[in-house]
Amino acid sequence: MNSQLKRYLFWFAHEHVDFRLPPYWIVDLPDENIVHQIVSRAISIRFCLELWAQGKQNEDLHNSLKAYSVKNIIGEKRSFKIAVETFCKHFSQREKVDKIESFSYLPLEGPVKLKNPDITLCYIEYYGLDPNSIPEQPYEYFFGRWIADGQRELIKKLSLKTRKFIGNTSMDPQLSLIMANQAQIRKGDLIFDPFVGTGSLLIAASQFGGYTFGTDIDFLMLHGRTRPTRISQKIREKDESIAANMHQYGMSSYYLDVVVADFSYPLWRTDLRIDAIITDPPYGIREATERIGTMKINPVIEEHQATSHIPSKIGYGLNQIYKDLLCFSARHLKLDGRLVCWYPLFRDQYTEEQLPAHPCLELLANSEQVLSNYTSRRLLTYKKIKEPKATDESIIMNLTDFREKYFALREETRKEKRTRKATERARRREEWERSNKEITER
Ligand SMILES: C[S@@+](CC[C@H](N)C(=O)[O-])C[C@H]1O[C@@H](n2cnc3c(N)ncnc32)[C@H](O)[C@@H]1O
Structure with missing residues (x-):
């Protein structure tokens, strides 16, 4: 990476998925102002982080975070919070706190402040896109400093x-x-x-x-x-x-x-x-x-009309x-x-x-x-x-013709439903008559 550039992670909302990159975008930019310009118009972006570390294994993430020079950014007395974001898997508050505690080696000396802290740090675990096959361990881990939110409040x-x-x-x-x-x-x-x-x-x-x-x-x-x-x-x-x-x-x-x-x-x-x-x-x-x-x-409109x-x-x-x-x-x-x-x-x-x-x-x-x-x-x-x-x-x-086919298909589906219901009614009636007959014969 060019030394002038910093790495940013843009995290997207999981909605209208064909309209954006899935589900994050990592990009090197020369200037944080560009991030602010991007998010000032972004509807599908939830937030952007200055990406400090990432890894496919939890250990890789922590090693690369330990190698990142965070001291100057965090500052001694600045208030902070660490937010935990998991994609495709839900965790309890207790589990999230445990994850936060795994970052206790960071030189965070200022007070914790949950509302409007000076610095928000964000830890993300990404479990893939398929809610029907969620892996035990995440596919990817990210850690970074929150820069700005997109315009989803609009x-x-x-x-x-x-x-x-x-x-x-x-x-x-x-x-x-x-x-x-x-x-x-x-x-x-x-x-x-x-x-x-x-x-x-x-x-x-x-x-x-x-x-x-x-x-x-x-x-x-x-x-x-x-x-x-x-x-x-x-x-x-x-x-x-x-x-x-x-x-x-x-x-x-x-x-x-x-x-x-x-x-x-x-x-x-x-x-x-x-x-x-x-x-x-x-x-x-x-x-x-x-x-x-x-x-x-040849339609004619009379003057009086x-x-x-x-x-x-x-x-x-x-x-x-x-x-x-x-x-x-x-x-x-x-x-x-x-x-x-x-x-x-x-x-x-x-x-x-x-x-x-x-x-x-x-x-x-x-x-x-x-x-x-x-x-x-x-x-x-x-x-x-x-x-x-x-x-x-x-x-x-x-x-x-979309309209014609739409209504033809709807009519066909309704007909199929009617036929299915009629067949089911006939089957039940037959069953009922058979059991009635058996009872009378006994
Ligand atoms: C899908 S709606 C648009 C909805 C609109 N985007 C909104 O948010 O309310 C399509 C509109 O096209 C109008 N329309 C249909 N035929 C038209 C025509 N020949 N010329 C102009 N408008 C027409 C309908 O009256 C309808 O309001």
Whole structure:
């Protein structure tokens, strides 16, 4: 290791595991400031340690810790505590204290202070990732000085439980914040969500200083007039809205507005340039995938109907949605700007080749969130690499209609369940009749 560099251990939360390194990351950095910069945005990182010692055996850990020059760092009168962290195995408080006592050779002369000590030292035992096969001894031991925590308290701050306005499809805060990070949102960026719903992604984007706006086809949703989502709530409060949420989190100055609009129709000036688009398009499972249109040939709206006319809607297939989304992003993102969006699929049919593509967008990241035995959705991150030519088109390879297959499979599973139940009922009846007959014959 270069003598200018120090070794750091970043410890990740064991959640959304496909979205981060498993479960720790060791890296040599020239400066502790870089650690602070990393954790200032990190949602999946729990904490970072200056790594003093590590080993595959307990003895190796202690030997390498004894060789580490800790005296100058700890100082004589500084208060301290030692925290014990075990991954994939639980220990009682007594067992943890025993582990702490094994470090009694450290020159810790200051007082022990459990709340806000000058120095927090951390001992970690790592028992692997599989809770069904936990080894007797850990795979790896670590010891170091705590430097900083990640931003996981934001997940609590933005919790849907305490948010004023939510809907059935509101995105959970952890994933919303991860999306904002994937989009590399910086203070002052212009951020758009074309399928904005209750605006969860705008909140995450504004948390990092993005100026946010969105569109949604659902007039009632944007006006906070859909049925309440909370079981305890009978009717929506008068002021439920995305603007009210922004106000709740002190982000009003970062909120531009939302507009009721159908994404399939061009709405914006052609020279509009956006820093990032983050969105969760409708999959047609919990919400309709619709666009304005009619199957009528030559429809006519009479003049007297014009002011009160509510346009009819037709289906907006997933393939078309992603085709439009990628084309829109290629046109309206600035160069290097990012599109971050979810894409639902059947797990057994997944191949990277069938993900939506566009000649002006480079796919940078692709992480899976499993939804059920059959289905998952993938968080796709694209970067705009060039301006589109008039002939550039999105390439959509996935020929399976997710929505159609989802409902067909659900119907099939229900049918199977009904048949199984009927067979079981018939078997029990037969058994009952047989035993009845035996009793009468006796
Ligand atoms: C999965 S939800 C988005 C949820 C949102 N991320 C949130 O946190 O509340 C998809 C949204 O797309 C909207 N939508 C469906 N078809 C649309 C269209 N043609 N144009 C614009 N929005 C549409 C739906 O009304 C729904 O609110």
